[in-house]
Amino acid sequence: MGSIGVMSCGIHIHQCTNILKTAVHRGSCRNLHVTGRFAAKEYYDVVVVGGGAGGITMSARLKRKVGAGNVAVIEPSEKHYYQPMWTLVGGGAKQLGSSVRSTESLIPSGVKWIKSEVKSFDPDKNSIRIGDDKEINYKYLIIALGIKLQYEKIKGLPEGFAYPKIGSNYSVKTVEKTWKALQDFKKGNAIFTFPNTPVKCAGAPQKIMYLSDAYLRKTGKRADANILFNTSLGVIFAVKKYADALLEIVKERDIQLNFKQNLIEVRADRQEAVFENLDKPGETKVYQYEMLHVTPPMGPPDVLVNSPVSDAAGWVDVNKETLQHKKYPNVFGIGDCTNLPTSKTAAAIAAQSAVLDKTISLVMKNQNPSSKYDGYTSCPLVTNYNKVILAEFDYNGQPLETFPIDQSKERRTMYHLKADMMPFLYWHMLLKGYWGGPGPYRKLMSLGLK
Incomplete structure (x- = not known):
């Protein structure tokens, strides 16, 4: 079979396209890609x-x-x-x-x-x-x-990931390195960072910190660990209700909070992380680490x-x-x-x-949009291997909670929601266009509560 020209097909273009696809699939014409381009929608x-x-x-x-x-x-x-x-x-x-x-x-x-x-x-x-x-x-x-993700904006990354002791849950290439660094932890600083840019899932940088704390306790290594949360922000969380709950957890678990600290360099060969003090630009501090979890700058x-x-x-x-x-x-x-x-x-x-x-x-329909997005977002803050604080809030940073309970408390039920229910919702409801968030359920539960 020779090359088929679209103009000489003598049939409708979509029919011709199907012939082309069939021929290509059968591997019977080498030149079809040249003329097939003109039939492409x-x-x-x-x-x-x-x-x-x-x-x-x-x-x-x-x-x-x-x-x-x-x-x-x-x-x-x-x-x-x-x-x-x-x-x-x-x-x-x-x-x-x-x-x-x-x-x-x-x-x-x-x-x-x-x-x-x-x-x-x-x-x-x-x-x-x-x-x-x-x-x-x-x-x-x-x-x-x-x-x-902009790991390259931190000096020494991403090449630093070639060394052990360092990971990041934000990339498919480095998330398993986080688990390896945690398993290999012996003694010293475990540092968790938050960059000076917008990020996706702003709770994730500290979720892994709480899991690491729990793992080190379970394996008897916590006494030899100094856990630090070095964040470029001035608060632990943007919504006060949840921030207050997290500060209690941090205090109870002896985690050190360092605000306005932005990671600018990693010297992976020496296990050193360099942070700039955002309150005093140009002032830096070098930390030794036994484990480092990097949340990259993003844009x-x-x-x-x-x-x-x-x-x-x-x-x-x-x-x-x-x-x-x-x-x-x-x-x-x-x-x-x-x-x-x-x-x-x-x-x-x-x-x-x-x-x-x-x-x-x-x-x-040439009509003006009338539905209004209120800024609803949710962050299931994993605080242990079986506990979650389910933060839900709006544009104004006000809690917008689905359940008729105090969601600022750590709960086992919320962990199962995060670990088991939410993946199911994602794959089988959201991506198929059937899940638009818990708004309708929130209204129902509010009515039921009243």
């Missing part, structure tokens, strides 16, 4: 950029609105990770393998997966450019690109920096209540890549997805 009603939690969730929701074949997800990664589980992986309570699925298995059937990176946005022309300089056009665009993905869809800091510039772009009404953002002033968590994405679903529905 480059326009979609909805294009979702990013195949993380926000992207997969919104592709599932939008497919139900505009139909199969009309939604595309642009995502280069073949693997998708449930990252909230990495706290437990780093603490030895879960296996890394249980946090991963193939991207292909999660893309809703009928949604086109474009396995590529986005190179640039041109919202004035309703188009984006991807790898191979290909252009994808859209009617509606949802940006769900997540956040970028917007490179493609968003200086992009027309982003604010001056590089975050997607959306209305904080509707998630619609402030300048381009057919562009929307969700999750960690946006400038929404709330904590960047999977729970926040769930609540945002429900609002964004309603926003887009109304925009598609």
